[in-house]
Amino acid sequence: MSFRILFSSLRRHSLMPLLVLLQVMLACAILCNVLFLTWQQLEPMLAPSGVDGDDLILVDRLNPPERAWTAAEVQAGTAALQAVPGVRAVSAALGLPMVASYVNMRAYRGPTGAVVGVNDYEGYDLLDTLGLELVGGRNFLPAEYRDMGSDQGKGVPEPVIITQSLARQWFGDASPLGRTLRFPGVEKGPGSVVVGVVRHLLRNRMNVATNGRADNTVLLPERVAKTWWLFYAVRVDPSMRMAALRGVRKAIQRQFGALLPAGSKPRAEFYATRRAAVFKSQRAALWLFAGVALTVVVVTVIGIMGLTGFWVQKRTRQIGVRRALGARKADILRYFLAENALIVGIGVVLGMGLAYLGNAWLMHVYELQRLPWRFLPCGALLMLLLGQLAVLSPALRAARVPPVVATRAA
Amino acid sequence: MFRYSFELAALGLRRFPKSTVLVVLTVALGLAACMTTLTLLHVLSADPLPGRSQDLYLAWVDTVLAKPSNAGADVMALNGWKTTNYHNIKLGDAQALLTARRAARQTVVADMEADEVADDGRRAQNQQVVLATTSDFIPMFGVILRHGRDWTPAEDAARTPVAVIDTGLAQKLFGTANAVGRSVRLKHTLFRVVGVIEPFAPQPRFYALGTGAYSSDGGENLYLPYTAALDAGLSPYDADGCDASYKSSNTSDFDPARCASLGLWVQLDAPAQVSAYRRFLQDYVERQKALAGFDKKPRSALTGVADWLKQNDVVPDSARLNVWLAGSFLLLCMLNVAGLLSARFLRRSGEVGMRRALGAPRRAVFLQHVLESGLACLAGGVLALPLTLLGLWILRQQGNDFAGLAHLDPAMFATLFMLALAVGALVGLLPAWRVSVVEPGLQVKSE
Numbered sequence: 001m002s003f004r005i006l007f008s009s010l011r012r013h014s015l016m017p018l019l020v021l022l023q024v025m026l027a028c029a030i031l032c033n034v035l036f037l038t039w040q041q042l043e044p045m046l047a048p049s050g051v052d053g054d055d056l057i058l059v060d061r062l063n064p065p066e067r068a069w070t071a072a073e074v075q076a077g078t079a080a081l082q083a084v085p086g087v088r089a090v091s092a093a094l095g096l097p098m099v100a101s102y103v104n105m106r107a108y109r110g111p112t113g114a115v116v117g118v119n120d121y122e123g124y125d126l127l128d129t130l131g132l133e134l135v136g137g138r139n140f141l142p143a144e145y146r147d148m149g150s151d152q153g154k155g156v157p158e159p160v161i162i163t164q165s166l167a168r169q170w171f172g173d174a175s176p177l178g179r180t181l182r183f184p185g186v187e188k189g190p191g192s193v194v195v196g197v198v199r200h201l202l203r204n205r206m207n208v209a210t211n212g213r214a215d216n217t218v219l220l221p222e223r224v225a226k227t228w229w230l231f232y233a234v235r236v237d238p239s240m241r242m243a244a245l246r247g248v249r250k251a252i253q254r255q256f257g258a259l260l261p262a263g264s265k266p267r268a269e270f271y272a273t274r275r276a277a278v279f280k281s282q283r284a285a286l287w288l289f290a291g292v293a294l295t296v297v298v299v300t301v302i303g304i305m306g307l308t309g310f311w312v313q314k315r316t317r318q319i320g321v322r323r324a325l326g327a328r329k330a331d332i333l334r335y336f337l338a339e340n341a342l343i344v345g346i347g348v349v350l351g352m353g354l355a356y357l358g359n360a361w362l363m364h365v366y367e368l369q370r371l372p373w374r375f376l377p378c379g380a381l382l383m384l385l386l387g388q389l390a391v392l393s394p395a396l397r398a399a400r401v402p403p404v405v406a407t408r409a410a
Numbered sequence: 411m412f413r414y415s416f417e418l419a420a421l422g423l424r425r426f427p428k429s430t431v432l433v434v435l436t437v438a439l440g441l442a443a444c445m446t447t448l449t450l451l452h453v454l455s456a457d458p459l460p461g462r463s464q465d466l467y468l469a470w471v472d473t474v475l476a477k478p479s480n481a482g483a484d485v486m487a488l489n490g491w492k493t494t495n496y497h498n499i500k501l502g503d504a505q506a507l508l509t510a511r512r513a514a515r516q517t518v519v520a521d522m523e524a525d526e527v528a529d530d531g532r533r534a535q536n537q538q539v540v541l542a543t544t545s546d547f548i549p550m551f552g553v554i555l556r557h558g559r560d561w562t563p564a565e566d567a568a569r570t571p572v573a574v575i576d577t578g579l580a581q582k583l584f585g586t587a588n589a590v591g592r593s594v595r596l597k598h599t600l601f602r603v604v605g606v607i608e609p610f611a612p613q614p615r616f617y618a619l620g621t622g623a624y625s626s627d628g629g630e631n632l633y634l635p636y637t638a639a640l641d642a643g644l645s646p647y648d649a650d651g652c653d654a655s656y657k658s659s660n661t662s663d664f665d666p667a668r669c670a671s672l673g674l675w676v677q678l679d680a681p682a683q684v685s686a687y688r689r690f691l692q693d694y695v696e697r698q699k700a701l702a703g704f705d706k707k708p709r710s711a712l713t714g715v716a717d718w719l720k721q722n723d724v725v726p727d728s729a730r731l732n733v734w735l736a737g738s739f740l741l742l743c744m745l746n747v748a749g750l751l752s753a754r755f756l757r758r759s760g761e762v763g764m765r766r767a768l769g770a771p772r773r774a775v776f777l778q779h780v781l782e783s784g785l786a787c788l789a790g791g792v793l794a795l796p797l798t799l800l801g802l803w804i805l806r807q808q809g810n811d812f813a814g815l816a817h818l819d820p821a822m823f824a825t826l827f828m829l830a831l832a833v834g835a836l837v838g839l840l841p842a843w844r845v846s847v848v849e850p851g852l853q854v855k856s857e
Contacts, residue, residue, distance in 0.1 A: 022745050185481060205491070208489060368731065
């Protein structure tokens, strides 16, 4: 069957195909943008955290009394937690994954000039306590740790452990080990030196954990000393998880309870619990967007089905004639599928353009990220499939039209 | 003729109930999506203090003794954190500008965090936000007193520990709304309650954005003279910047004498007063000799409430984005319905041709079909109301700080009604025109 027949038939009855085309165009544009928004919510949730979270307890909300916690109190807290049966490792820390109440921010410049904003986690031996997987280099040496806020290590490059993703962003395929990083705008001084690379480490500022920035996190060799903020990461024995959690809560209460200001309740929870809480709003948004996408899809499918159904009905006699002239059922079916593919095809091409323009305009007006091009074919393909699905039942009905219809007056 | 057309339209709706239901549902979905997002935007961008906000201005002079630096801001921007400047000023400037009394009314505001303990020590509210301000705040912002009085300028000057609390806090701490005469302990100072007010929670909380623009559960519940608050050892929650000489021991503890942490609001009733005050501020900052050597241009600003909210992007972009998304979805629904209606109307071509042949004017056919689509869309509008309420309920479950405000009000209800009518008329035009141009003779022949 030639495309000429298809086209001429479309030209003669232009209202119905035009309405389908407009619908597809708009639906495609909306769908591309909604898919993108959905992905932005999904991306931090899907990003590997790098943390061995099953047996990890995080402690936060240790509000200080009207003065800072002293280094001795921090130390005593660590010791008390270590003494809890079932506890394997304890790190006092500043900045922990899934603890959004305290976020350390830095930026480093690599040798090529690439500046990347990172979150950093600080604390003694966090690498082991968090259960991170080292893929290159080494952990910090005990001698490399510095007391937070002190002058220790001044003039010596600060060792730093980075993630694989950061290594790629700063050093490409070259080995990052032993290379220097600097703060942007700071040319002189010892800078920082990369001593280790971990596979993954999810940052704790979630709303920028998108577009490949989820792993922009570094570990620093800082020992928590005098501090207004205090967190603990506690690794426990898998066989004693619940007992250890109870023990940790008791130890925290015993150690800090008397000093905490009235009404503050320290929190000790498993990593998975914290993760669920952190992603709560993301999950809610995800359901919302999924609902929107589904509604758009359903409305479009119904629209295409209704229009094509009517159109098939209108052309019953024409189909009968074609059947009488020797067209097989499959030919009729194929004709309607092809016709739909053509209309929807033009619709999605226009729709992709509209999605792109719409996004560009929204980006201009609001703080919105650019719609990555890969969402355009995704939306387009989805629309094409939906179009074929929607036309299937009317097309099958058309294929069932008996040739004898041709002899009847419509 | 109208009545006849109307009857025909109603009859037409009943003839293909399945497609009528589809049309009504689609219209309802589109309208509900649009109304849900519009309602949220409407709530978020509403005037926080109708009738007063146009006379209120935030005055700012930049007297922080530090060289301007962007290093910190850049790091924050790289990590997706917006740096803000809430136009706070230092204590010395606040006092100087307050005593100058160049405006009809003037007050300073600063949010502070404190545990509120009842005088008998039996009940307490921990980690609450209190507003340190002056006696002008209550008349200036139109706060409604329920019991007792507001404090006086003399009590401000004498640094008297007095407080005004809202009925919610009075109930929680003292078990009664009339708590005048009781006291609340903040840190180690007892503040005597002189007045009880209706809960005051304009949305957005434009006067102190540092602790969040929207708060579903209110914000401050206790108001006290800032002089007495500082005496009691409370300190501002938030600051824009501190003198270079100031070394903070704690990231959330600011010395107001050396950190810009107080917001100065003035009431100016006429444009002439506004320009005069603007000049006064600029003169004030240009007279500051201490600023020499910090590479700073003398900067001041006087910002009205509406501009202030705009300048700080208080209405989240996502709310506007959602309106655009929902708007395009409504358009999609309208196209869809136009298609469904076209199919439905053209199915009756034969019948219409017959009517035309029997002498019905084109106008009558057109009217009948526009009415039919209008009726369907009106039904959709009615169904959209419960769907919008459902949509708003879903929004409230989203758990961000402003979603809790999403409720339908009469204005938005009227908008919904108008929107449904407009959609109904628009969507019916094309199909009704298409069916009204059906040729009488031809149809009779071919069908």
